Amino acid sequence: MNSSTTEKIKIQKADKSRIDQVDFENLVFGNVFSDHMFECDYKDGSWQTPTIRPYGSITLSPAAKVFHYGQAVFEGMKAFKDEDGKVWLFRPDQNAKRINKSSVRLAIPEFPEEIFFEALTTLVKMDRDWVKSGEGNSLYIRPFVFATQAGVGASPSTEYKFMILMSPVRAYYAGDIQVEIAEHYSRSANGGVGAAKAAGNYAAQFFPTNLAREKGFQQIIWTDASNHEYLEEAGTMNVFFRVNDTLLTAPISDRILDGVTRKSVIALAKRDNIAVEERRVLVSEIVEASKNGSLKEIFGAGTAAVISPINAFSFQNTTHNLEKQDDSYAVKFKKELTDIQRNRCEDPFNWRFEVV
Amino acid sequence: MNSSTTEKIKIQKADKSRIDQVDFENLVFGNVFSDHMFECDYKDGSWQTPTIRPYGSITLSPAAKVFHYGQAVFEGMKAFKDEDGKVWLFRPDQNAKRINKSSVRLAIPEFPEEIFFEALTTLVKMDRDWVKSGEGNSLYIRPFVFATQAGVGASPSTEYKFMILMSPVRAYYAGDIQVEIAEHYSRSANGGVGAAKAAGNYAAQFFPTNLAREKGFQQIIWTDASNHEYLEEAGTMNVFFRVNDTLLTAPISDRILDGVTRKSVIALAKRDNIAVEERRVLVSEIVEASKNGSLKEIFGAGTAAVISPINAFSFQNTTHNLEKQDDSYAVKFKKELTDIQRNRCEDPFNWRFEVV
Ligand SMILES: Cc1ncc(COP(=O)(O)O)c(C=O)c1O
Numbered sequence: 001m002n003s004s005t006t007e008k009i010k011i012q013k014a015d016k017s018r019i020d021q022v023d024f025e026n027l028v029f030g031n032v033f034s035d036h037m038f039e040c041d042y043k044d045g046s047w048q049t050p051t052i053r054p055y056g057s058i059t060l061s062p063a064a065k066v067f068h069y070g071q072a073v074f075e076g077m078k079a080f081k082d083e084d085g086k087v088w089l090f091r092p093d094q095n096a097k098r099i100n101k102s103s104v105r106l107a108i109p110e111f112p113e114e115i116f117f118e119a120l121t122t123l124v125k126m127d128r129d130w131v132k133s134g135e136g137n138s139l140y141i142r143p144f145v146f147a148t149q150a151g152v153g154a155s156p157s158t159e160y161k162f163m164i165l166m167s168p169v170r171a172y173y174a175g176d177i178q179v180e181i182a183e184h185y186s187r188s189a190n191g192g193v194g195a196a197k198a199a200g201n202y203a204a205q206f207f208p209t210n211l212a213r214e215k216g217f218q219q220i221i222w223t224d225a226s227n228h229e230y231l232e233e234a235g236t237m238n239v240f241f242r243v244n245d246t247l248l249t250a251p252i253s254d255r256i257l258d259g260v261t262r263k264s265v266i267a268l269a270k271r272d273n274i275a276v277e278e279r280r281v282l283v284s285e286i287v288e289a290s291k292n293g294s295l296k297e298i299f300g301a302g303t304a305a306v307i308s309p310i311n312a313f314s315f316q317n318t319t320h321n322l323e324k325q326d327d328s329y330a331v332k333f334k335k336e337l338t339d340i341q342r343n344r345c346e347d348p349f350n351w352r353f354e355v356v
Numbered sequence: 357m358n359s360s361t362t363e364k365i366k367i368q369k370a371d372k373s374r375i376d377q378v379d380f381e382n383l384v385f386g387n388v389f390s391d392h393m394f395e396c397d398y399k400d401g402s403w404q405t406p407t408i409r410p411y412g413s414i415t416l417s418p419a420a421k422v423f424h425y426g427q428a429v430f431e432g433m434k435a436f437k438d439e440d441g442k443v444w445l446f447r448p449d450q451n452a453k454r455i456n457k458s459s460v461r462l463a464i465p466e467f468p469e470e471i472f473f474e475a476l477t478t479l480v481k482m483d484r485d486w487v488k489s490g491e492g493n494s495l496y497i498r499p500f501v502f503a504t505q506a507g508v509g510a511s512p513s514t515e516y517k518f519m520i521l522m523s524p525v526r527a528y529y530a531g532d533i534q535v536e537i538a539e540h541y542s543r544s545a546n547g548g549v550g551a552a553k554a555a556g557n558y559a560a561q562f563f564p565t566n567l568a569r570e571k572g573f574q575q576i577i578w579t580d581a582s583n584h585e586y587l588e589e590a591g592t593m594n595v596f597f598r599v600n601d602t603l604l605t606a607p608i609s610d611r612i613l614d615g616v617t618r619k620s621v622i623a624l625a626k627r628d629n630i631a632v633e634e635r636r637v638l639v640s641e642i643v644e645a646s647k648n649g650s651l652k653e654i655f656g657a658g659t660a661a662v663i664s665p666i667n668a669f670s671f672q673n674t675t676h677n678l679e680k681q682d683d684s685y686a687v688k689f690k691k692e693l694t695d696i697q698r699n700r701c702e703d704p705f706n707w708r709f710e711v712v
């Protein structure tokens with residue numbers, strides 16, 4: 001292994017790339033990882049030497065607090081390669097800030113944004129061959145941090161590990177999706193951790209989502225836990241409803257993730273003179289709009305899912321189907337968003353970030 | 357290392373015990389572990405060979421789903437040594453059942469109760485010297501299970517690790533405790549995972565608990581997430597309120613852990629002809645009872661905390677102090693419970709389980 005050091009990061013290079021062993025045409029989302037990973041430990045009150053080393057296993061105490069108390073948060077972002085071979089990140093400042101917001105809520109020490117950026121860009125540069133150009137291809141980037149102190153007392157850890165893994169991916173959902181509107185289970189509580197990308201939020205959704213899958217729905221649209229009256233978001237994406245030509249989406253709250261894709265769609269809609277209402281959306285209102293024909297589209301928005309059209313939703317054992325629209329907003333926003341992400345158009349909002 | 361096999365468990369013994377290095381008078385809760393641990397992996401749809409080996413580190417993929425999606429649940433139980441050197445567990449069947457109940461909610465495969473019992477008893481027998489007799493001493497036992505499959509797609513893991521660690525402990529709380537009643541943050545949602553011992557439930561409490569600590573409170577009593585009107589439970593214990601001579605405690609729901617200590621206190625109270633009401637308890641009712649002098653005691657009940665008297669609670673920036681009672685129920689139940697646990701009296705409910 002070659003060793004070197006950037007200004008801040010200690011680097012151990014892999015002897016040999018594993019890239020030739022990868023079938024890029026048949027990737028399962030998040031199952032294959034690039035040659036290198038980033039790692040930085042927190043102890044004695046500060047972050048230690050940041051390190052990039054070959055992707056590989058880690059050794060922990062079985063008493064590490066992450067296993068017992070779920071003290072862990074993460075981020076999800078993507079790198080894109082344009083037709084000229086340039087590599088781009090999309091609004092990475094948002095993820096740098098959000099992981100720290102999540103960390104604060106989970107009593108995890110914040111990670112310095114400056115090291116986050118240096119880690120991210122160094123890592124992407126080293127593994128830039130893993131970013132494939134072409135529609136649907138990207139390198140999914142997973143920064144995360146978790147509690148490593150050994151101890152089974154229920155209190156915040158004094159030690160943590162911050163890591164970044166990278167995984168070449170294609171589309172998250174193959175086609176259109178059907179969703180169930182939550183009537184019994186819920187994702188998050190008022191005053192809870194729903195607004196954080198906290199690890200435990202995701203495990204909590206697996207069982208209800210399995211039940212939904214058995215009924216033929218890929219995802220659940222969560223509703224407020226108090227009365228299941230208001231629509232909130234899906235498991236890994238925020239949700240938009242198009243009623244006539246107006247877009248509706250739930251407002252950000254302590255139960256909902258402040259999605260980067262969501263806020264980008266809102267910005268694009270405003271630019272395009274499409275009315276957007278960020279407000280509480282009643283389930284009954286959407287059911288009614290479906291019945292009277294004013295509900296034109298539903299789509300999810302998220303880094304992994306990009307823009308995912310939802311062509312049916314189920315509520316109170318009734319499935320409401322949505323017709324394909326010729327002037328689909330989902331199709332329009334997906335194109336506008338991916339054109340910016342992949343450097344196929346101007347970047348009016350300054351969202352693109354080139355990795356050089 | 358000696359190797360041997362019980363009927364089902366593969367055993368590797370430690371060459372040398374670490375027990376002589378332990379200062380049993382000055383234990384921090386859950387920071388020291390006994391010589392051996394239990395480990396059993398799930399893959400290809402079934403639990404593999406159960407193993408006991410020397411306590412030590414584990415190696416995992418950094419993409420193991422537990423780090424990303426918090427798919428992990430645990431249990432907490434204790435072994436006690438009586439004056440004759442016999443070792444006892446307390447209602448272990450409850451923990452065997454509850455960990456599987458938690459697992460189901462987190463989409464984790466259930467662990468066979470029979471192997472759970474064999475693991476538990478074999479491990480406690482091997483490390484029986486770590487169970488110290490004498491008031492306050494016990495061996496805290498931590499069964500837990502977490503997702504090990506490498507993959508950052510948000511779906512249930514196909515691989516898991518079930519483990520049992522053991523830690524010699526003394527009392528969890530040194531003295532009486534002060535609590536804050538939650539008015540903004542909350543622990544769990546209707547239809548959420550509050551009734552499961554899910555790892556993520558605990559991390560979610562650290563930040564609000566830190567805020568409470570800064571104000572001088574050791575714990576928070578959580579209230580319903582909808583309106584913060586009803587009292588639920590504390591972070592690691594269920595809570596009882598004594599109003600005049602009646603005990604009040606929140607009913608079990610999908611937001612509250614069905615505590616073994618809680619149900620044991622209820623059984624003891626009934627035997628002792630003390631009225632117990634399992635019903636929703638209004639914060640306002642307890643504040644009122646405090647004002648008019650009918651609120652005699654508040655105490656927490658849990659495996660780690662045993663019975664912990666609470667001598668003050670804060671609500672709306674007012675601290676309500678409780679006077680010491682001569683006929684304290686907390687003191688009475690603590691004695692009755694620990695007498696049964698430590699084989700100092702009859703066992704009318706058949707709660708004790710001897711490890712031979
Ligand atoms: C719960 C949840 N909502 C929404 C999103 C979408 O957020 P973003 O657009 O930042 O990826 C995600 C993550 O991707 C999520 O986990």
Ligand SMILES: Cc1ncc(COP(=O)(O)O)c(C=O)c1O
Pocket residue numbers: 432553589590591592593594613614615616617618657658659660
């Ligand atoms: C949230 C919570 N409530 C209550 C309890 C008490 O349960 P038990 O008496 O079974 O230990 C615990 C755990 O010990 C807990 O984690």
